Amino acid sequence: MTETAAKPSLSSITPRHWLILFMVQLTTLLFGMSITLASVVLPQIQGAMAATQDQIAWVVTFNLIASAVATPLAGWMASRYGWRNVMFAAMIGFTISSFLCGIATNLEFLVAARVGQGFFGAAVMPLGQGILIYTFPRSLHAVVMMIWGIGGVFGPIGGPVLGSFMSEAWGWRSAFLMVVPGSILACVVTWFALAHNNERRPVRFDWTGFLALAIAVSAAQLIMDRGQRLDWFESYEIWIEAFVGVTAFWIFIVHSLTANNPLISPKLLLDRNFSIGLIAVFVIGMLSYTPMVLFPGLLSDLRDYPEGVIGLLIAGRGLGNLASFLVVVQATRWNARYAMAIGLAIQAFAGFWMAQLDINMTAGDVFWSNLMQGFGFGLAFTPMSVLAFATLPKHQISEAMSLFHLVRNFGSSLFISISVVLLIRSAATNYSHFTEHISPFNRALQYPEVIGNWNLVTPGGLMALAGEVQRQAAMIGYINAFYLFAIAAAFAVPFAWLMRPVPRDG
Template sequence: MTTVVAEDKGGLFTISGRQWLILLMVQLANMLFGMTITIANLVLPQMRGNLSATQEEISWVITLNLVATAVATPMTGWLASRLGWRNLMFFTVLGFTITSLLCGFAGSLETLILARVGQGAFGAPIMPLGQAILLATFPKHLQPTAIVMWGIGAVFGPVLGPIVGSMASEAYDWRAAFFIIVPPGICALTCIWFALRDYTAKSPVKFDWTGFIALSVAITCAQLIFDRGHRLDWFESTEMVLYAFTGTLALWIFVVHCLTVAEPFVNPRLLLDRNFTIGILLALIMGMLNFTSIVLFPTLLHDLRGYPDNAIAMLIAARGMGNWAAFLVVVQLTRIAPRSAIVCGMGIQAVAGFWMAHWNINLTDSDVFWGNFLLGFGQSVAFTPMTVMAFSTLPPRQVTEGSSVFTLMRNFGSSLFISVAVLVVSRSTASNYSRMTEYITPYNKTLTEPGLPPQWSLDGAASLQTLSNEILRQAAMIGYLNAFYLMAFAALAAMPLAAFMRGNKREP
């Protein structure tokens, strides 16, 4: 691949116009991909009603999109070699924009699901390819700045998505939430065409179909298990047992195949690089923390506090403000003390998680704002030095393939942890509701005291229903608090890993 690299001396003023254009292109593409992650969740209830779908049926709109993204991500390295960076990025964003338009025009659930699968497959290379282009384009001393901007685009999209999506869906309907992706998609295509005109080199690389199919089946089965397991009572279901058996067999075939062939689909030698191996473990955990709060807060605020969609979107946008605020310090921290920056960033997210786990049902706008702000700030402070160090010892020829593996682990961590967090909320809600209702009996003297609200009386069906609804709210809040604890412990678990990374420079 042809690369355009500035001198290894100087600051931001040494960045050329072409490099700024590349940075803008990567930002736009990342933002587009990130927006769809939360837009679909936001308009899911409207889609279910408009398409006359059940909760089980409409869930495939999210599940199969995640599966398509996970399956297509590892192909990035091979596609980049065969097509060249410019062609791959252009046709990826073009396909993503077209399938987003088709999502808005979908007249049936089947058509929508098919368009969402295409959206996930076309969008999968956007993040790893953008990361690889930046690492190849910018000199080492400017890579922290470039990665910060790349990370802001990746995280700001899911934050901007609910804001713009809620406005569009309230003004028109759920289809408008997908249509708004088209104009910035056209802008991104224009930037790609001019910014990457020197990135057209191709190389004939043999495609390992056995490794690709085995990995795809393993990823698909794992995603389906974690996403649908709690709905089907896990391994009490024949479907879950079949997924587990098939996925385990496919993973075994993939591992054996990669270790025994000359040119495997994913080069296991990547894992011989200590920084990269630790980096993908950290990416997995950071992926766990990346979008979980964005998925949890809309239902928490809407169902338990009665917030409208536009107010929820504005409060969650505080996460993006935290990302931007981190830009003021993270570049310097990455250059001076990258390991300390990783520990600090994960520590901030752990503190935010523990703080949120001590909230109650009367949480305020300020609580939600600053909780999301701290999560975004900590994520950016940790992510930039982690990414720079993970690729610092990797040979340039392996950067694109490494980026696809890195992004795969990050995306898998996100989808895995979202499923686990939703499971924790639902199971905690059910168990706590069951325990608390045990005390609602005529023999509980507390419920007969005169100071209680009259609607909590045990004398009528309406008052009993009101009391049941309040108990359900409190039980659900406990479920969300347990999910926040889970986030905090995940962040704590990642902190020691930073100590094992080393600062060797990348070899040519």
């Protein structure tokens, strides 16, 4: 066999391959946008529907929970009903749910539609990545993963950017409705692109394992979302959710080890690269959306930036990803473990950079730190994906993809909740410490050049002083959250060296 035949290039693949690649790219882009676009329109929705802060949070958290719960279904459904049927049904459901989000008349309706969006969209990323790995030769995996990564990365970036402009111009409903035309196109492309990918295998579904895992994941997310407001284990609700979650997870583990055909086969964990890859993708999932959730609140509440400008600054992350695509394929082919480690190290550096920001940060500080984080993410994710699946047999790819993306989604939602809790608690603690120094007996507050427009006499002066103390305390909360982000990225760097190199065969 010639060298060319052993290592095909992009020029050798068929138009059908390009159509499949476009289909996966489009569906991944749309799903990524749907996850994050809600974050920039929550204030408008809260005002329009007269919801409290606690109630409006479910618009985001229920979507993440539904996505995480539905992810394990993807592998079984692909084997049982075929890739074409599953992807087409998922996109139909996703399109309808997106439309319902845009016409929702009350909070309950909107939350239900967001659950549908997450549930139907959950199959998009694991099946899309699995289709690419199964369809393309191994020597092109790094290339197609890089191209696929454009949709996976720019979707979450495009959601807030486009959503902010759409909501400013036509209201919050337009942010959800803008996804519908592209989703209709994705349905059509999916039907034709996967015309020859509809093989089915009679596989039984493990309802016990699925329900146990779904309950465990949902309980863990609910604890993190509700714990801060309910004072954690001072609340009976948190105790009940913890008991139910631990019990369900124990049932899932025991059942998976003893059942003949479990939902997720423990044999997958016998593959060294895949088992280590699960740890790595959990951390990378933690790093995926956290800055995008933290920066809008930071820039809006503490610096009074408008929504449109915030979206543009966060888009620096997307440009960083774009820059990484210029080198990630060559770096992965040269040494995937080096590329993964360097990408994680860059993200750790970006996190430490963000943690050095203060209340007087500039737009350049925000843009360039986000750009560096995006570059590191793009440089780490592609080689990590290639390494994780490099030694798995093809017949295990669909099932492995489901677990892979479940872990990633759960890592994302869990770390966002942890970061927000750290932010709130740090801000409250520091506010309490700062107010201890606000006293008529503090000599520093007696000098006009120090006190400025603040004073301890008039209500207006006290309110201005309290507002500034709150801003500074909140800034420390954001800094602590960024430090946590940096530590998480640095923690994952050594795992790159525990994975076996990618096989050199085609």
